[in-house]
Amino acid sequence: MHQDHDTSALSHPLGGMIRRLERHAVLDDNDRAALAGLPRETRRVAAGQVVARAGEVVTEHQVIVSGLACRFKDTGDGARQIIAFHLPGESICCPTLFLDVADQDAMALTESEFAVVPRAAFRAVARQRPAIERALLMVTLVEGAILAEALVNAARRDGRTRVAHLLCELALRFDAAGLASPNGIDLPLTQEQIGDALGLTPVHVNRMLRSLAEAGLIERRGSRVSFPRWNALKEAADFDATYLHLDQRRV
C-alpha cells in the first residue's frame, strides 16, 4: 500500500469512479476536483482476499481501480451467495458509505487494485457537493435494478437460462467498462463463483456451460468466452438490457 496523489485525470486512481458517476449524472469541474482531491491510498489485494466484512463498523470507502470484485453473503449452513459483481470504477460503496454497519462481505475475485478513501472525507465531500450525492444515488439505483434482475434470474429461471443471462449481463457490462474485445470477454470467474452468483452448484454450472456451447451459443477457450450468435444467446437467456440503464440520460 502506498500513497499516490497524482492528479492527472487519466492515471488518477479515482478517475474510473468519476467517469462512472458521470455516466449517470452531471458533475461540474468543482465536483470532479473535489473527488480527485480526496485523500486516498491504493491497495493491491490478491485474488480471494476479503476486503470488507459484515458486522464491522465501516471506516473506509473502497473503489476498484483494476480487477474484479464482488459482494457476498454467507448463509447459516455455509452456502455463499454473490450479491453483485464490481468492475473497475465501481465502489463497494453503496452498502457501506452511509450505512453504519455492513451487512455484507466483499472480496477480490482476481488480483485487484483498490483506491481506499477515508469514509468521513468521502461523506463530507458528498454533503458539500449535492451533485455528487445525486450521482451516488443514481449509481445506487442502477445497482438496485441489476440486483432486482439477479433476483428474477435466481428465483425464476432454469439453470441454463440463468447461466446464459449472467453471461449476457457481464458481456455488456464488461463492454461498457472497456474490458471487452470484439470477439468476447475474458471471464476470470471459476465455475464455482458463477454458481455462487446464480444459486447453482459448480457441477451444474459446468453442465449448463456445456449445453450452451454444444448449442453454439457460446464458445470457450480457457477463460475466454465469445458469443458467435449473440442474438440467439440473448433469446435463450430471456435477456432484456433495459435494467442495466446503459443509455440512461444523465440527470
Next chain:
Amino acid sequence: MHQDHDTSALSHPLGGMIRRLERHAVLDDNDRAALAGLPRETRRVAAGQVVARAGEVVTEHQVIVSGLACRFKDTGDGARQIIAFHLPGESICCPTLFLDVADQDAMALTESEFAVVPRAAFRAVARQRPAIERALLMVTLVEGAILAEALVNAARRDGRTRVAHLLCELALRFDAAGLASPNGIDLPLTQEQIGDALGLTPVHVNRMLRSLAEAGLIERRGSRVSFPRWNALKEAADFDATYLHLDQRRV
C-alpha cells in the same frame, strides 16, 4: 382521485413518507415543509391494480399512504417475481424517481391509497434541498440491502427456510410501520403472492406453511399470522435482522 392539500402533520398524505425518511436521515423544518408542500393527489386503487409499468417513461412519483404494494418483473415465459414489498410511507420511487425508463412493474396487493406527486416537482425539491436527496439515498441503500437478502433467500435456502425468513422480515417491517399487534400480523398476501416473492409455487408455499405450523413455529387463523416461538422461528429461518437496518443511526 381528489385534490388534498391538508397540511396538518398527522393526516398529511405524505406524512408517512416524511417519517420514514427521518428514520434514516436528518431533515430540518424547511425540508419537512418542502416535502409537505409538494403538489399531490391521493388515489385509491383496488387490489391487483397495476400502478406502474416497465418500459413506460415515468412522470409521477407514487407513495403508499395505506395498503400494501409491490414491485415485480415478469419473465419471458410468464412467471412473475415480486422484487419488493412496499408498506405505507414507502415510495415506488427508487426505481423511477430518477431513472428515466422503468424496468419494473408495480401493483397494489390490497386496496391501497397512493399519494401521487409530479416527478419534476419531487426532483426539484430534492435538488434544492440536499438533505432530502441524502435521505432518498439512505432509504435506497436500505432497500438494496433488503433486496440482497431476498436474493440470498431465493437462491440459497430451501423452501421451508425461505417462507420462514419472509415471515420474519415482514413481521419486523410491519412492526416498524406500526402495523403489527402483540400477537402477530395480518398478512394480506395470497400463497401465490408469497410464492411469487420467493420463487416457489403456491402449492409448495402451502406445504411449507403447514410444516411451520405443525412444528409450532407459526399459528394461522385466516390471514392472521402469529409467532408463538419467535426465537425458534428466527432460528429455522436463518434470520438475522441486521440487513433491515432498523437501528441505523441517522446521518
Next chain:
DNA sequence: CGTTATCTTGACCGTCGTCAAACAGGGTGG
C-alpha cells in the same frame, strides 16, 4: 515436475414443480 485447484463426467436421489381434484370462504343474484 509435483501439488493443488479447477474442470469434467457419470450415477443416484431429493426437493420442488406439475397436474389434478376436493374444499372453504365470500360475494352476488335469484
Next chain:
DNA sequence: CCACCCTGTTTGACGACGGTCAAGATAACG
C-alpha cells in the same frame, strides 16, 4: 335464505431439474 360462482386453500400422486457424491482429467503454479 339459498344456489351459484369465483378465488384461494389444501392435499395427493408423479416426474424432472438440479443437488450430492465420487472419480478422473486438465490446468495452474511453485
